[in-house]
Amino acid sequence: MKRLAIVGSTIALVVALALGVAAYVAATPKEPVVHLSVKRFEYRPKEIVLKKGVAVVIEVESQDVVHGFNLPDLGVRTDVIPGKIARVHVTPQKTGHFTFRCDIFCGTGHEDLDGTVIVEE
Amino acid sequence: MARTINRRDFLKLAGLGGAVFASGLGYRTGAAARTYSAAQDFYFVQLSDSHWGFSGPEINPDADGTLRKAVAAVNALKERPDFIVFTGDLTHSTDDPVERRKRMREFREIVSGLKVKDLKFMPGEHDASLDHGKAFRELFGDTHYTFDHKGIHFIALDNVSDAAALIGDEQLAWLRSDLDRLDKEAPIVVFTHRPLFDLYPQWDWATRDGAKAIELLMPYRNVTVFYGHIHQEHRHMTGHIAHHAARSLIFPLPAPGSAPKRMPIPWDAAQPYKGLGFREVDAEVKSARYEVTEWPVQKA
Numbered sequence: 322m323k324r325l326a327i328v329g330s331t332i333a334l335v336v337a338l339a340l341g342v343a344a345y346v347a348a349t350p351k352e353p354v355v356h357l358s359v360k361r362f363e364y365r366p367k368e369i370v371l372k373k374g375v376a377v378v379i380e381v382e383s384q385d386v387v388h389g390f391n392l393p394d395l396g397v398r399t400d401v402i403p404g405k406i407a408r409v410h411v412t413p414q415k416t417g418h419f420t421f422r423c424d425i426f427c428g429t430g431h432e433d434l435d436g437t438v439i440v441e442e
Numbered sequence: 443m444a445r446t447i448n449r450r451d452f453l454k455l456a457g458l459g460g461a462v463f464a465s466g467l468g469y470r471t472g473a474a475a476r477t478y479s480a481a482q483d484f485y486f487v488q489l490s491d492s493h494w495g496f497s498g499p500e501i502n503p504d505a506d507g508t509l510r511k512a513v514a515a516v517n518a519l520k521e522r523p524d525f526i527v528f529t530g531d532l533t534h535s536t537d538d539p540v541e542r543r544k545r546m547r548e549f550r551e552i553v554s555g556l557k558v559k560d561l562k563f564m565p566g567e568h569d570a571s572l573d574h575g576k577a578f579r580e581l582f583g584d585t586h587y588t589f590d591h592k593g594i595h596f597i598a599l600d601n602v603s604d605a606a607a608l609i610g611d612e613q614l615a616w617l618r619s620d621l622d623r624l625d626k627e628a629p630i631v632v633f634t635h636r637p638l639f640d641l642y643p644q645w646d647w648a649t650r651d652g653a654k655a656i657e658l659l660m661p662y663r664n665v666t667v668f669y670g671h672i673h674q675e676h677r678h679m680t681g682h683i684a685h686h687a688a689r690s691l692i693f694p695l696p697a698p699g700s701a702p703k704r705m706p707i708p709w710d711a712a713q714p715y716k717g718l719g720f721r722e723v724d725a726e727v728k729s730a731r732y733e734v735t736e737w738p739v740q741k742a
Contacts, residue, residue, distance in 0.1 A: 389606065393643040400606070420644045426571035426605040428537050432646075432704065 352376045352410065359401055359423065360384040362430030370439045376412040389424035392438060400425065413440040482592050484524040485724040487516055487558075488633075490670030491690035493568060494552070495545040496534040501693045501706045504714070509552055511739050512691050512720055517557045523722065524591060526558050529670040529688060530566025530602060530635030532582075539573065546581045562589075566635040566670065567602040575603035586613055588620055593727040595624060598633045601649040607636060608650050618658050629730040632659065632667040637687065639680050642698035647672055656680050664730035672698070673706075674717065675736060686734060689719045715739045 355377055358365045371377055381390045383403045390407060391398040394417075397409040422435035492509045502508060516526065533545040546569070553561065563582040570578045575585045585600035597620065601609050609617075624630070632638075638652035649655070659665045665683045673690035674697065693706040694717030710716050715738060724733040 387605075391643065391646075422644070422646060424607060424643075424646050424650075426535075426567045426602075426607075428572065429535050431535075435703075 352378045354378045354380055357381045357390070357436075358384055359388045359390070359434070361386065361428050362434045364421075364423075364434065364436040367436045368439065369436070370441060371411075371413050373413050373416050373440050373442055376410065379409050379411060381407045381409075386427055387425055388427055388434070390421060391424040392419060392421040394419040395438065395440075398424065413438075416440045416442055483724070483726050483728075484592050485521075485722050486591075487519075487523045487526045487720060487722050488529060488668050488688050489516070489526060489691060489720045490529040490688040491531040491566065491673055491692060492528070492549065493531055493534040493690070493692040494549040495536060495541075496692050498693075498706070500708055502709055505692060508691050508715065508718060508739055509549070510555075511715075512718075513553060513555050515737060515739060516720065517555070519722070523558055525560035525562055526556055527562040527598075527633055527668075528553070528564060529633050529668060530564045531568045531670060531690075532563065532566070533569055534692075535568040535572060537572065539577065542569075542573070542577045543581065546577060550581060562598065562633075564598050564633055564635060565600065565602050567605070567607070570600075570603045571605040574605075575600065578603075586616070592725075594629045594631055594725060594730075596631050596633065599638075599655060601634050601636045601638070601652065606650060607646070607648065609652065609655055614651070614654055614658065617655060621658055621662065624662065626662055627664060628662065629664045629725075629727060630659070630662055630666075631725075631732075632665065634667060634669045636671045637669055637678075637685060638667060639678060639685060641672065641676070641678065641687075645698065645704040647698060656683065659683060666730075666732055668723065688721055689717065689736065691718055691720065691739065694718065 355369050357379065359381060360383065381399065381401045383401045385403065387403065388401040389398065390401050395411050395413055397411050399407040399409050401407045417440055419438045419440065420435055421438055423431060427434065489512060494509060496505050498505065532549045533542065536542050536545065565575055565578040565585050570585060578585060585603050586598055588595065588597050599609060599617065600613060601607060604610055636649045637647055638649050638655050641647040660681060663682065667683060667685040668688065669685065670688050672687045673693065673695040674687060675689055676687035678685045695704060695706060707717060718739045719737050721737065722735045
């Protein structure tokens with residue numbers, strides 16, 4: 322009987338926690354999403370504008386082969402695999418123009434495959 | 443030094459290139475040092491980034507002739523180097539596997555004119571990243587290897603066959619196993635294509651897991667790295683390890699971060715071949731010091 326009571330309490334606790342987490346997630350403001358597509362040898366758009374201190378999700382989608390998305394000045398990078406949307410979370414802490422580039426060698430135009438993030442006040 | 447280089451003649455010839463003394467490595471004295479002191483001093487030549495197959499008249503109107511001129515310039519050195527190493531980007535990238543092999547064969551044919559017994563080749567990302575080094579291995583052999591020469595242990599590391607600029611865990615384990623055999627005082631020279639350290643990742647001038655290789659090398663007190671990729675002379679220290687980048691044989695690139703884009707520096711008709719060249723490295727084995735002399739492709 323005592324054991325049943327413990328199990329019941331545990332289930333109640335798990336349910337409460339799950340509901341709490343769900344509530345917390347629902348309450349979290351959704352980060353704006355910036356979408357980029359990449360193919361040999363072009364990012365689209367080639368330039369994106371972000372606000373200093375504002376968190377965003379950058380989504381990158383490949384239209385052909387495996388690429389990279391590397392934005393070292395803002396400390397983010399990811400592989401971009403065809404068929405999957407790659408996401409990085411970034412909250413720029415400084416203003417300026419910052420280069421992002423493909424860092425997985427993808428062919429003859431690889432070295433020109435880059436773009437710019439402009440961070441404004 | 444055992445070899446009798448006429449340094450004055452070298453410097454006269456190298457008037458456009460100049461000589462730079464590569465930093466000493468603080469080689470420790472004592473029993474370990476004496477182990478290597480009997481070794482004979484020598485020199486080798488580093489050539490890099492010839493990008494055979496590149497076309498761009500505004501960048502290099504003599505793209506077909508520059509490598510040949512470098513071969514002639516090396517052959518004109520008064521003494522033969524013990525060996526010559528090419529630190530990658532022998533050819534310019536092409537998506538066509540047939541054309542890739544054609545360029546590699548043409549490159550090999552041209553450099554076969556070098557008057558030296560021993561040629562060492564390494565791939566750059568232009569040679570190897572699109573097929574994981576397959577064509578390179580067919581024509582030039584292994585992409586990473588070691589050899590010993592007159593008391594110095596040489597390690598060629600491949601940081602390009604993985605298109606993501608990774609050395610990879612397997613090769614790092616191989617490196618660890620190779621290093622484990624060595625005395626901590628042993629003179630070691632590492633050849634790579636990309637810099638092992640984060641020189642300027644914004645321009646892809648880095649090796650993503652290069653820090654792991656440096657960590658493995660760090661306990662060894664006499665390590666020097668020679669690499670290519672950035673098409674210019676550059677010197678950097680990670681702790682006591684010196685890293686020396688070489689010039690290209692096709693076009694120079696701007697200093698790291700000095701321009702909005704990593705674009706080739708256009709040809710200067712008033713100073714043809716400016717910024718291009720190769721280097722000789724005089725190894726003083728006893729002290730593990732390397733004197734680096736930069737040579738122009740062609741006298742003005």
